[in-house]
Amino acid sequence: VKVEAAQYGDRRVYSVSAFNRGVADWLSRLPTVWVEGEVTELKRQRAWASVFFTLKDPTDGACLPVSMARGQFDALQLNLAEGERVHVYGRPELFAAKGDFRLRALTVERFGVGDHLAALERLKKKLAAEGIFASERKRALPFLPTTIGLVTGNDAAAKRDVLTTITTRFPPAHVVVAETYVQGPRAAREMIAALRDLCSLGVDVIVLARGGGSFEDLLPFSDEQLVRAVASCPVPIVSAVGHEQDTPLCDLAADVRASTPTAAGRLVVPDLDELTTRLRALRNALERGTRRALERERERTDRLHERLSRAPRLALERKRAAIEQTAGRLRALSPRATLTRGYAIVRAGDALVQSSTQVQPGTLVDVELAEGGFGARVEETR
């Protein structure tokens, strides 16, 4: 395309129309590409030859206007919902009359399960590399939360399950419920806002619950912004969303993952009955222990007292025995005991005869034996 310019001295000046045509020409030489984004502001009218929508980047909100021939668009029968993720195959284009830049779509493909899976896997790897799912990040749940936040759908069975479990186990529990969309394109944003609101209300634990759903239904729970919000939430979060098969990323980022909403309810509050029973048992054990200690000391003291009462008599008996023994030894040393061994005491007059010089033949002596005695006359001396 030849673009005419007017000459003002050494300045080349283009008309708006010429400029737009020129840029449009340049743009038309760019290749046809696939662009991924979320469909918003879809406008379709019978009178228009084209449908218009804006493709939005979910991560940073960057926008790209898209137009597509109405006949082609209708033929696809996509029935796209606001916020739905798509791949658009098209070429950049400048609508010359208005200077509007946009992507001229040749076809639109709904983001399929396979695409979602691939995107999820990429996101999971990226977040894992950042340490968002790391076990060191997990916080312990408070033992007795003062206020529990619950983020759930407005009439969800999940909500009922969590509330019933909590109030059955711990009747005085205080639960603040934040009802949000839990599926569809607005869900992630609303849940992020709900988390923030609950935190500002001062809850000390949050339950994020949804009772299952299809793969697509659970997609908001893998939304990057929501997963980051869960990980960086100032209070611990229990996530009860996933199925057995597919785990939404928010389950991985939460501090504790519960298999069901009921399980989540069990995790956030203790069982009051059980607690009371245990406390009572502990108190009883305390009393029993104290009584046992007292009993032990009493028995020991009583035993000591018994020994003490016996001890003086024992000591006395032992002394008496010692005296008896001494007396025995004394008695053993008396002359009479010697006589029993065959010795005799010889007296002349009153004097004990201890030497033959004390007597001479004819002297009368008195002989004393162990038993009795006799008189005798000395025959000879030696």
Add this chain to the structure above:
Amino acid sequence: MTEPTFEQAQRELEQIVERLEHGRAPLDEALALWERGEELYRVCAGRLDAAQAKIEELAKRVEASRPSE
């Protein structure tokens, strides 16, 4: 002299009993030890009675504060 603790009294009582049971103490001393031992026993038993009374009182108070079931 400050009152001995329960453990002190019990320990001394123990020592006295052992000394008496060995029978090495002179008779006069044995009698004195016995007297001292009885005194220590009274101290120990008194402490135990006081502890017992305290336990009963606490148990009664806990019983009273327990919510009726």
